[in-house]
Amino acid sequence: MKLYLNGTSPFARLARATALELDLSTIEMEWVDPWSDQAELLIVNPLSRVPALADDSGDVLTETLLIVRHLIENAKRDSELRTKDMRTITELGVAYGMMELAFAFTIHKKHCGESGTTLQNRRKSSLRRGLEVMEAVVAEDMRWSLSRLCLWIALDYIRFREVLDEATLDNYPSLDKFFTAHQDRAALSSTAFS
The missing domain is CATH 1.20.1050.10 (Glutathione S-transferase Yfyf (Class Pi); Chain A, domain 2)
Known part of the structure; x- marks a missing residue:
C-alpha cells in the first residue's frame, strides 16, 4: 500500500498517525504537494487532495476517515483505535x-x-x-x-x-x-x- 500525504495536512497526519499507532510499517509513504497538482497524485486522486491510500490492486481511498477506518479494520492486531461505541x-x-x-x-x-x-x-x-x-x-x-x-x-x-x-x-x-x-x-x- 502507498499513502500519499504532505507535512502540513492535518488530514494526512491523522492517516499517517493511525498507521503508526497500528504498527503498519509496510505502508509506503509518498510525499506530494496537493497545491501543485502533481501528476502522480492526480492519477490516484483527481481532486488533488491528501491523504490518498492506494492498495496493491490499484484501488484507492481518498477520504481521511474512510482511510483510517480501512486501516483499523484491516490491522492484524487489536488496537485502542478500534471502536464501535x-x-x-x-x-x-x-x-x-x-x-x-x-x-x-x-x-x-x-x-x-x-x-x-x-x-x-x-x-x-x-x-x-x-x-x-x-x-x-x-x-x-x-x-x-x-x-x-x-x-x-x-x-x-x-x-x-x-x-x-x-x-x-x-x-x-x-x-x-x-x-x-x-x-x-x-x-x-x-x-x-x-
Missing part, C-alpha cells in the same frame, strides 16, 4: 469538525488575507464551542481512542497555524493536560507538522 464516534465527529474548521480558516487566511470576515469569525466561534465540548469530554476521562487521536492532531494544528488569537489551551485546562499527556506518543511526535 456511539460516544467515541460522536466525539470523533466533533474533533474532525474542529480539524476541518481550522483547515478552512487557514486556507481562507492564506488566499484571502488576514481581514476578519463573517465566515472567519463564524469558524472561530464554532472552534471555541468545539473546544468547550471537548474540554468537558476529556475532563471526564483521558482514555486514548480514535476520537482522541483526531482531537490531539486538531489541537496541534490549531496551535501550528495560530487559528485562534489567544493561547489556544490556556482557557481549557483539561485539554491542556490531555495534550501534554500524549505529546510523546511515537505516532504524534514522529508526524509533527513541518
Whole structure:
C-alpha cells in the first residue's frame, strides 16, 4: 500500500498517525504537494487532495476517515483505535469538525488575507464551542481512542497555524493536560507538522 500525504495536512497526519499507532510499517509513504497538482497524485486522486491510500490492486481511498477506518479494520492486531461505541464516534465527529474548521480558516487566511470576515469569525466561534465540548469530554476521562487521536492532531494544528488569537489551551485546562499527556506518543511526535 502507498499513502500519499504532505507535512502540513492535518488530514494526512491523522492517516499517517493511525498507521503508526497500528504498527503498519509496510505502508509506503509518498510525499506530494496537493497545491501543485502533481501528476502522480492526480492519477490516484483527481481532486488533488491528501491523504490518498492506494492498495496493491490499484484501488484507492481518498477520504481521511474512510482511510483510517480501512486501516483499523484491516490491522492484524487489536488496537485502542478500534471502536464501535456511539460516544467515541460522536466525539470523533466533533474533533474532525474542529480539524476541518481550522483547515478552512487557514486556507481562507492564506488566499484571502488576514481581514476578519463573517465566515472567519463564524469558524472561530464554532472552534471555541468545539473546544468547550471537548474540554468537558476529556475532563471526564483521558482514555486514548480514535476520537482522541483526531482531537490531539486538531489541537496541534490549531496551535501550528495560530487559528485562534489567544493561547489556544490556556482557557481549557483539561485539554491542556490531555495534550501534554500524549505529546510523546511515537505516532504524534514522529508526524509533527513541518
